[in-house]
Amino acid sequence: MTSPARRHLARIAAATAIIGFDPAAKGGNRSTTTIVNAQLADYQAAMAIDLAKIKAEPTLEGKARIKQTVLPTYLGFVDEYMDKAHNYPNDVAVLVMIWLLDIGSIEIGLNLALFLVKQQQKMPERFNRPMPEFLCDFIYDWANVELKAEHSASPYLDQLIAAAEADKWDMNPLFLSKLYSMLAKHKKRNGDYAEALALCLKAEAINPDKAGVKGMKEELQKLLDQAALSAQS
CATH class of the missing domain: 1.25.40 (Serine Threonine Protein Phosphatase 5, Tetratricopeptide repeat)
Structure with a gap:
């Protein structure tokens, strides 16, 4: 039977493969190296599933509806990340920012974006x-x-x-x-x-x-x- 530790590693691997996130990469102005914790890995895994749903939807309107539906899953995590002034490579927060802007939530999306820019967070590779x-x-x-x-x-x-x-x-x-x-x-x-x-x-x-x-x-x-x-x- 697979151990909890192996399942945890599998979640990280799945998220990394689909989202393109490397936990070992340096991504921002930070004085110490932050180890990606279980909470982030869980949100990455959830986001990988939601990304697959968005990719499978053929219309822009449908993609926007899915984003609007799934966004509440991540907002608490992102709010805590900002409130506690955390600073580590956070691809979940970056995608939340992109989705907020995509659905027209400009105020919340822009505030998050400016926070992430200060941390020199990376965009997903496909944005180039x-x-x-x-x-x-x-x-x-x-x-x-x-x-x-x-x-x-x-x-x-x-x-x-x-x-x-x-x-x-x-x-x-x-x-x-x-x-x-x-x-x-x-x-x-x-x-x-x-x-x-x-x-x-x-x-x-x-x-x-x-x-x-x-x-x-x-x-x-x-x-x-x-x-x-x-x-x-």
């Missing part, structure tokens, strides 16, 4: 990019959808930009430039022309050749000039 770049692209695309629907992207777009600036994220300037440009568009829609123009100038400052804000900048300057003339008359 660091977490800050993934996050910038995701929030940019989400904010663009909100703009077209005439919905605000604040405070989440602002929050992401503030974090990237404060922590000096090491990434191609294109990513932050895109965020400045997108926030400028939202500010322009709201009539905050001075703030929008300042964001255009920031986008150009870090990405002079490809910021793509020249037209918006000129339009904003005209609007500000017109407002100044109106105020004088």
Whole structure:
């Protein structure tokens, strides 16, 4: 009969094979090596099963429904991980973050993402990019959808930009430039022309050749000039 220890090791092996997690890998700024405990291994095993369900579902809508259904299984574990300021390679928390964003839970997903970025957690290999770049692209695309629907992207777009600036994220300037440009568009829609123009100038400052804000900048300057003339008359 298989011993509890062997069953435990089998759970870890199964999770590792399906999720792509290596318990021995270094994944974040940590002063000491953390041994993956039984609780994490159990959640990895559960997540491997849920990932298989998601993969088998052919539609994006169906995949989103499955994610929404299974997410409560992991939220308590992730909350405790954050509350106790743990820091070890945590692929469960990373996938929870991705799923939260996928189902439109932007506030919770972004807060978790910023916590994980500070720890330099790794994205799953299939994403082939660091977490800050993934996050910038995701929030940019989400904010663009909100703009077209005439919905605000604040405070989440602002929050992401503030974090990237404060922590000096090491990434191609294109990513932050895109965020400045997108926030400028939202500010322009709201009539905050001075703030929008300042964001255009920031986008150009870090990405002079490809910021793509020249037209918006000129339009904003005209609007500000017109407002100044109106105020004088």
